[in-house]
Amino acid sequence: MLRFFSLGSGSSGNSYFLFSDHFGILIDAGIGIRNIKKHFRSRGLTLDRIKAVIVTHDHADHIKALGHLSNDYHIPVYTTAAVHEGINRNYCMTTKISSDYVRVVEKDKSFCLDEFCITPFEVPHDSTDNVGYFISYDMVRFCLITDAGHATDKMAEYIRQSNYLVLEANHDLNMLMMGPYPAYLKGRVSGPKGHMNNLEAAELLAQNVTEQMRHVWLCHISEENNHPELVKKTMDSVLRSYGIIMGKDFELDVLRRIVPSDLFLLE
Ligand SMILES: [Zn+2]
Ligand SMILES: [Zn+2]
Numbered sequence: 001m002l003r004f005f006s007l008g009s010g011s012s013g014n015s016y017f018l019f020s021d022h023f024g025i026l027i028d029a030g031i032g033i034r035n036i037k038k039h040f041r042s043r044g045l046t047l048d049r050i051k052a053v054i055v056t057h058d059h060a061d062h063i064k065a066l067g068h069l070s071n072d073y074h075i076p077v078y079t080t081a082a083v084h085e086g087i088n089r090n091y092c093m094t095t096k097i098s099s100d101y102v103r104v105v106e107k108d109k110s111f112c113l114d115e116f117c118i119t120p121f122e123v124p125h126d127s128t129d130n131v132g133y134f135i136s137y138d139m140v141r142f143c144l145i146t147d148a149g150h151a152t153d154k155m156a157e158y159i160r161q162s163n164y165l166v167l168e169a170n171h172d173l174n175m176l177m178m179g180p181y182p183a184y185l186k187g188r189v190s191g192p193k194g195h196m197n198n199l200e201a202a203e204l205l206a207q208n209v210t211e212q213m214r215h216v217w218l219c220h221i222s223e224e225n226n227h228p229e230l231v232k233k234t235m236d237s238v239l240r241s242y243g244i245i246m247g248k249d250f251e252l253d254v255l256r257r258i259v260p261s262d263l264f265l266l267e
Helices: 033-041 066-073 081-089 153-161 173-178 183-190 198-208 228-241
Strands: 002-008 015-019 024-027 052-054 077-079 102-104 111-113 116-122 131-137 140-145 164-168 215-219 251-254 264-266
Touching: 002 033, 002 140, 033 066, 052 066, 066 077, 077 081, 081 102, 116 153, 131 153, 140 153, 153 198, 164 198, 173 183, 198 228, 228 251
Parallel strands: 024 052, 052 077, 077 102, 140 164, 164 215, 215 251
Antiparallel strands: 002 015, 002 264, 015 024, 111 116, 116 131, 131 140
């Protein structure tokens, strides 16, 4: 049985846990170790359920707890060589990942951990490097795409194969442009190596979702430039224009920033 929950999603920290009865993969570790423990405990889990961490990219909101997790709990950290270098240089890494726990992966090269088969793929972003992950486990095809500057054919290809998807819908473009961010930051966030906006995420989903999709979770929602109801409304209207009905063709939830999600059973 495969389960999934989000521990936190957004600029204050991202972390997701995908786990079977005897193996667990943490995707990103951008929230403090104490909060990770707290959220695990509240679900009756202990940190020894984490057998590997896979990392998308080297921004603080995705990597903060990696040093502690790897060194104190002896958990290997998988990501590209460039992301490992970026992590090592990052100011937020007061505890570095010991070389014993560094595991290097390559884009488009699948690797297996226990019964999980994992393929990292390119996602454009202004970090040292960034990858999405496509994960197969039995009949489950799970895909996670976050911090995506723009939609690519590669993302589309993996969305078409997925039945569970975590997809970034960071901001509403109007809210961003009318909002309090300074001009350079507006440019960065909305640029091709920034973050995906609601409309871009909705179009990418609507154009590539297949009838095998069961559940979509929207992640990395901006606090200042987005709202859960607004992103749902945008999704609903774009999907409807393609004849797709949220809640009927598949479930869709917006992951909250600080509060962990429910625990979902993937089958
Ligand atoms: Zn980022
Ligand atoms: Zn981020």
